[in-house]
Amino acid sequence: MGQLLILVASVTTGCKADSLGTEIDGERVPVIDMHLHTGEWDSVGFASQEFIAGNLPFPINLNPEKSGNQILAPEGIVDELDKAGVSRGVLLAVYAPRTVGVTTNEQVIDNVAQFPDRLWGLASVRVDRWNDDREPQLAALREALESPGIIGVKLAHPHMHFRMDDSAYYGIYEVAGELAKPVYLHTGTSPFPGTSPEPPYTDPRYLEDAIQSFPETIFILGHLGFDAANKRHAGLAACVDLASTYPNVYLEASALGSKNSDPTGEILREGFVAIREAGVVDRLIYGSDGPQSPGFVNDYLNRTLIALDSAGYDLNEQRAVLAGNFARVFGVEVPKL
């Protein structure tokens, strides 16, 4: 029955792409997905478990632990990348024990090591006992960032419950800048219960002080400040302003364009239009926030391609968004097809 389940899931979620890359105007273009979650079911937190289970098709969702472990495992993620034609993906470590759970740096390092030609990782840092263990945590972050395949830092203020403008945490940006590792930050509200929805945790304007204070550190503003709780743009203008003003600010538009958040595709298109009109297309990096459920990575890429096209992005601009900007920011090569 397990094999049947996998077969049925494959039929309903699409088959493996013929080759890597996606076709735009008759040309194959490489894709890097910079926002993928990994981990083990028991450690990802109950809110995340509910979220994943809620996105799985019935009746697979009746056994979410088994399905979730398959989806979150590196093999499952690479399988989803294959189906979508995505050349490389980036796995994120998470330390949010009170909300979305924990995926340790060690897990990410191990998972990346299993597919070094397909996966990179972003390390994170525990901040819930920051007053007591700031230095050991920063040392652990530094060590993780020096591991093979770990190319940046992931932070999520609303999940981790620390203010974006709290200078007590600026040591994280300092370490990242020193090691030339970009920092990805969740901006906007979160759909998960128990997160901090107030502006100092979600509004990207609260990052401006850190952005100014650490000009050598790259700040990637994830989700374009999207208000995931109410499914509307909230921080888009702030994100675009910051990217226009500061050369060390980049943007990423994962999750907000999903079927659930953006059924018509207009929200994602609006975001891309605003970025193009501001002349900061060279700052936009592609990410999906997958794998979430079988087929999500592929679906999100397709929705993004539609939105980019309808927002007027030409082939070169789409190439830049899908892989070129990422390669430049993270100092890696654009995948060869």
Added chain:
Amino acid sequence: MTFWWLLSVGLLLVENPTAEAETSATPEPVTADESGHGDRDNPRTRFLESAPFDLAGGGARPGRWGVELSGGWPWSRLRAQVGLAHGLTPLLEFETALGRRFRPAIGLGLRWVDRPHVRLTGEVLLGWLFVPVPELKKRGPQGELRIRLAFPVRRVAPYLTLGTRHTLLTDRLTIERATGPEVSRSYRHNWTGWATVGLVVAITEHVGIDLGIDYPWVDAPTLPIPGFHGGLMFGGFGRRR
């Protein structure tokens, strides 16, 4: 599935020796039941009033009963019905999906169209949805409106079932405040659509098998994966015609 279709066709072409024996043992040869549909000497109509076809098309004549036990992926189900006066047919159902989603229900059916080769029945059910899986936990009262359409011909009855299920779910939010816990409740509606297409084969007037494909739209808007089932139907034993 091809095998079962071939079996169905094969059964159409042969006489059922068991049914013949029953016929010859009947002290008073009766060729038609009270509906006029079930002429036992006519192979085209002898199973029209059989218990399996009652279960396929829904509804039953007074005193007639039927039970179906079905299993498959992901649904398993027990269904029982008995006919009362005025065409009313009380129902009892218990269904589960993989032993992780349950719904016991009681209901009432009424056959709207009762022609020899067309049965259309409306059913109303009230039940209780119970999903104990922690990540999907939900429970609440559920109502269902369902129609069953069947086309009995000789030994087989292709059928279609369409249903709309509505569940009232309660969300309880507890906030632990310094002054003590604060509990609030909110309510939401959960919809499940249902479609089944299948084929019932009457082995005798009292026993039949059911094969079908289920497409319940559970947890909309996420698209579900279709399922299938096979069932054993029986009923009407001891009934004299």
